[in-house]
Amino acid sequence: MYIKKRTLAVTMIATIVLSSAATALAIKEFNVNQVPMPPANSQSEATEIQKFFQVYHMLRDRYVxxxxxxxxxxxxxxxxxxxxNDPFSTYMDPKAAAKFNDMIQSSFEGIGAVMESDNGKIVVASVxxxxxxxxxxxKAKDQILSVNGKSLQGIDVDKAAMMIRGPKGTKVTLDVERPSTSQKLQLSIVRAAxxxxTVFSKQLGNGMGYIQITQFSENTAxxxxxxLQSLEKQGIKGLxxxxxxxxxxxxDSVKTIADELIPKGKTILQVENRNGQKDVYKSDKGTVNLPIVGLVDGGSASAAEILSAALHESGGYPLVGEKTFGKGTVQTxxxxxxxxxxxxxxxxxxxPDGNWIHKKGIMPEYVVHLPSYFNLPVLTASDKLKYDMNxxxxxxxxxxxxxxxxxxxxEDGYFSKQTEQAVSDFQKAKGLQADGIIQGQTINALxxxxxxxxxxxDTQLKMxxxxxxxxxNSRK
Known part of the structure; x- marks a missing residue:
């Protein structure tokens, strides 16, 4: 989560081998006290700044x-x-910063995925x-191992995201590991505008409305x-x-939305600064008077968790799905x-109740898992699968x-005669050439x-x- 509005640290491990007098003499000749100093607010701060400038000038003027x-x-x-050691804090050079701002504004060129850092690994937060x-x-939770053959080991999440993004029409190749299956995949993706x-809606029947929020950007509220107004005009009885x-x-985006959904006077969230002081944000509208159910999973993070917690703790509305991601910090x-x-x-x-859900997540009242085949890898047009392959x-x-x-x-990966027959039967059902080979049109149809x-x-939506x-019914 972000509030819209350089890292002066050098981590150095150095071993100096004084193999000759000349080496020792060269080091002594560099006088760090000649480095000009900027003003400082205290002696302690001056000492810290002096060390930085000494190292900077030394490397700029004398590195090999x-x-x-x-x-x-x-x-x-x-x-x-x-x-x-905070995966959500990062320095962005001008190019990275411009692309980050584009993402917040929901307009950019790339593949359409959000990355997160998880214990030094670059993982997909959402697609x-x-x-x-x-x-x-x-898919969410996929680990990105490399981009166009370049390993992401040791690269921060924002730089990794910039490597993946690029002009529309260009291709990027990702090596991916899927934790749910330990399977390694290679995906070639053509970037697009x-x-x-970020918001989609529809009617579910029986007077129920459905709104999906994919992220909280500038225009989301x-x-x-x-x-919501469109659904209300259609006479929905619940959401x-x-x-x-x-x-x-x-x-700001999630607060604006919660302001409509949470009863007037109820707390939306609390924000605690480094000194332990808290700002409490309360709803001053509460214009929506409908039964609401929140739908969450492990990819629901940050602002999505703020809204989920507010719906449950201040609105008294139930949550359905799986435990949320667990990101309880605010960035600017x-x-x-x-x-x-x-x-x-x-x-x-x-x-609202004062709970910090960081690295814990929110457990919904109704825990429901999706069928296992929801986590299957996608077959690509370059695949060609046929009898006797494994x-x-x-x-x-x-x-x-x-x-x-x-x-x-x-289901063990061996393409048997019965598998070939199943493919052929599927092809016949779809009006395709029944050759028992999985490729091209058969992959698209599958x-x-x-x-x-x-x-x-979708067992979670059904629940x-x-x-x-x-x-x-309880309101009737």
Whole structure:
């Protein structure tokens, strides 16, 4: 979560081997006391600043290879932020900062996915609806191992995101590990212009409305208000708010939405600063008088968790799904004249009841898991699977066939004669050439059939509808 509005640290491990008098003499000749000093507020601060400038000038003037001042300064700033050991604090050079701002404004060119850092690993926090990433099969919690063959080990999350993004029409290749299956995949994704609508709505039947929020960007509150008014004009009697795979976003955005949904005078959240002082944000509108059910999962983070907690603790509304991500900190960005910026953590946020859910998450009242085939990797157009092959792609295809009603006879990754027959039967049902080979049009048809099956088998949404119906009935 962000509030809209360089790291001066150098981590050095040095071993100096005094192999000759000349080496020792060269070091003595550098007089650190000749480095000019900026003003400081105290002697302690002056000493800290002096050390930094001494190291900076020493490396700029005497390091064996000439390095530009920008390289040294950016490295120092980045080192200071990394020393915080906070995955949500980072230094962004001008290019990275510009792309980050584009993302917050929901308009950029890339694959349409949000990245997070998890114990030094670059993982997918969420995938945008109908994005190139979703179509290629990238899923939340996937770990990105490399980008175009370059390992992401030791690279911070914002730099990794910038490596993945790029001009529309260009291709990026990701090596991915899926924790749920320990399977390693290689996905080639063609970047596109991502102008993301962050709110989607529809009617579910029986007078129930449905609103999905995919992230909290600058326009999300306005989009939410438009979609809600449309549903209210259609006479809905209750509302499901789907926050699954929502990685969060802007604090102001979620506060504006919660202000409508939470009864007037009730607490939306508390924000606690470094000194323990708390700002309490309360609803001053509470204009929505409908039964509400929140839908959450492990990809619901930050601002999505703020809204979830407010709905449950202040609104008394039930939550359905799986335990949320657990991000209980607030970040802001400090821009600089050269276009760079530092994103850093400035506070904790607490639920209305004063709970800090960081690294804990929120457990919904109704815990419901999705069918296992929801986590299957996506087959790509470059795949060609046929009789007598044995690999993870075949295993995934077998599980897909079984899920949509065509029995492959086994699910261990060996393409048997019975698997071939199941593929042939599927091809006949879809009006395709029945050659028993999984490639091209067969892959597209198989993925389409699986997506349709997933819509029908969304066990979490079905439970949310059941719970909401009970809430509606209780008000009659």
């Amino acid at each position: 290879d000439k390095e530009s001042p920008d390289t040294l300064l950016n490295g120092a700033i980045n080192g200071m932020v990394q020393s915080l 945008f609806k109908d994005s190139p990433a979703e179509k290629a099969g990238l 991502i102008k993301e609508d 306005k989009e939410f208000d438009t979609q 499901v708010i789907d926050l699954r795979q929502d990685p969060g976003g802007l604090l 960005t400090q821009p600089y004249s050269d276009g760079s910026s530092v994103k850093y953590t400035i506070a904790k946020w607490l639920t 690999n993870d792609q075949v295993k995934a295809a077998q599980q897909m066939l079984l899920a949509i009603g065509f029995d492959p006879g086994r 993925m389409d059939a699986l997506r349709e099956k997933m819509k029908q088998d 949310a509808e059941d719970v909401l119906q009970k809430e509606i």
